[in-house]
Amino acid sequence: xxxxxxxxxxxxxxxxxxxxxxxxxxxxxxxxxxxxxxxxxxxxxxxxxxxxxxxxxxxxxxxxxxxxxxxxxxxxxxxxxxxxxxxxxxxxxxxxxxxxxxxxxxxxxxxxxxxxxxxxxxxxxxxxxxxxxxxxxxxxxxxxxxxxxxxxxxxxxxxxxxxxxxxxxxxxxxxxxxxxxxxxxxxxxxxxxxxxxxxxxxxxxxxxxxxxxxxxxxxxxxxxxxxxxxxxxxxxxxxxxxxxxxxxxxxxxxxxxxxxxxxxxxxxxxxxxxxxxxxxxxxxxxxxxxxxxxxxxxxxxxxxxxxxxxxxxxxxxxxxxxxxxxxxxxxxxxxxxxxxxxxxxxxxxxxxxxxxxxxxxxxxxxxxxxxxxxxxxxxxxxxxxxxxxxxxxxxxxxxxxxxxxxx
Numbered sequence: 001x002x003x004x005x006x007x008x009x010x011x012x013x014x015x016x017x018x019x020x021x022x023x024x025x026x027x028x029x030x031x032x033x034x035x036x037x038x039x040x041x042x043x044x045x046x047x048x049x050x051x052x053x054x055x056x057x058x059x060x061x062x063x064x065x066x067x068x069x070x071x072x073x074x075x076x077x078x079x080x081x082x083x084x085x086x087x088x089x090x091x092x093x094x095x096x097x098x099x100x101x102x103x104x105x106x107x108x109x110x111x112x113x114x115x116x117x118x119x120x121x122x123x124x125x126x127x128x129x130x131x132x133x134x135x136x137x138x139x140x141x142x143x144x145x146x147x148x149x150x151x152x153x154x155x156x157x158x159x160x161x162x163x164x165x166x167x168x169x170x171x172x173x174x175x176x177x178x179x180x181x182x183x184x185x186x187x188x189x190x191x192x193x194x195x196x197x198x199x200x201x202x203x204x205x206x207x208x209x210x211x212x213x214x215x216x217x218x219x220x221x222x223x224x225x226x227x228x229x230x231x232x233x234x235x236x237x238x239x240x241x242x243x244x245x246x247x248x249x250x251x252x253x254x255x256x257x258x259x260x261x262x263x264x265x266x267x268x269x270x271x272x273x274x275x276x277x278x279x280x281x282x283x284x285x286x287x288x289x290x291x292x293x294x295x296x297x298x299x300x301x302x303x304x305x306x307x308x309x310x311x312x313x314x315x316x317x318x319x320x321x322x323x324x325x326x327x328x329x330x331x332x333x334x335x336x337x338x339x340x341x342x343x344x345x346x347x348x349x350x351x352x353x354x355x356x357x358x359x360x361x362x363x364x365x366x367x368x369x370x371x372x373x374x375x376x377x378x379x380x381x382x383x384x385x386x387x388x389x390x391x392x393x394x395x396x397x398x399x400x401x402x403x404x405x406x407x
Contacts, residue, residue: 016368017182017346019052019281024372026052028252028381030140033148035278035290037135038166042066046090048081051137053283056126058135059101062087067101068137070124074105099123132292133166146384152393153256153276153294162294163303167275179288183253183281184368185340185347186289190247190255191360193220193231195339204333211264214238218245222360225397227251227383229364237264240405248398249364251371251382253279256398259310264402273398274310285345 019026029052036049042060048071049056055071057080067090071079078094085091089106091098096109103125108116127138131148138145156162189195197217200207212218218235230248237243243264248256256273277291296304330338354362371381385391 033136035134059090065101066128068126068128132164163297165295181341183279183287186279242403244401258400262400270399
């Protein structure tokens with residue numbers, strides 16, 4: 001017996017998950033555009049968000065322009081979540097100071113215009129952009145601001161067969177309703193094909209109606225991609241077809257998951273992922289999932305009704321996707337939430353015992369550490385795009401392929 005009393009958890013350098021401003025990982029994540037909310041969340045009232053340990057307020061002024069400001073008014077610190085949105089900006093509820101979307105104070109009702117102009121007050125602000133139904137922030141050094149990466153899934157130039165929709169993972173559909181753990185554990189879940197077989201099939205029953213364990217286990221490996229890491233899964237199906245499956249993690253905090261509903265009944269060539277999913281840190285112990293989905297469009301350009309995204313599991317009979325369940329039910333049929341939150345909110349990687357099945361996760365952690373070193377040494381980290389000419393149809397490596405025996 002290994003006495004638990006005598007076990008001292010190894011001291012762990014947790015900078016790989018800490019995201020405060022000034023930490024290695026916090027500075028890395030701030031070099032990328034990060035989604036803060038869906039576009040339709042910005043209505044008549046201010047929208048408070050917490051992202052990477054910072055409290056901010058988002059708003060859309062009367063002209064339709066979006067701003068992102070520090071939560072607390074520069075006057076005396078009142079929260080702008082209680083402000084009033086007007087045509088040209090957001091007005092603090094306490095003494096009426098109003099800021100435009102860039103953070104410039106454009107009105108001080110209790111002061112003269114001459115005094116206001118002399119004071120030249122600017123509320124701290126971040127650049128904002130909207131794309132695909134999401135609102136993105138750039139929270140890094142202004143001089144290092146990159147282009148938004150146009151992955152092939154999202155690049156709709158010249159296409160009319162899809163419409164981009166911004167979705168919260170725990171509202172419209174779900175990759176895993178996991179919130180009370182750090183962001184990295186949610187990313188690593190996408191590089192862990194074995195948990196599909198063990199957690200979702202052996203332990204909790206066949207949650208995906210999949211073919212992964214029918215007739216034996218698949219062959220699984222890992223490989224580097226141009227954007228990060230992926231797992232490679234191959235399995236001969238009971239019907240004689242061959243399933244080839246890849247899911248990808250894109251540095252630093254994007255995951256692509258191949259269609260989990262693929263049954264392998266008919267041949268299909270490179271059925272690409274339909275969602276680009278960001279695992280965004282709220283702080284060091286909490287994550288939210290949000291994505292852009294390339295939703296099939298009808299002839300009139302509207303999203304096709306009744307279609308199901310490739311990672312949708314809310315609409316399936318999968319009790320583990322429900323946030324509120326009895327403790328006994330969680331113990332009998334644990335899901336992603338229980339597995340990931342059960343790893344601790346902040347992991348102790350030094351106490352883990354990794355095996356061959358964790359090769360992809362180990363490699364991804366090394367890539368993240370290398371990326372933080374790039375930032376520290378003044379280099380661009382991976383997946384920073386600056387040339388508009390080459391920032392098109394960036395190749396992703398996530399898909400299902402089904403081939404017939406004769407192929």
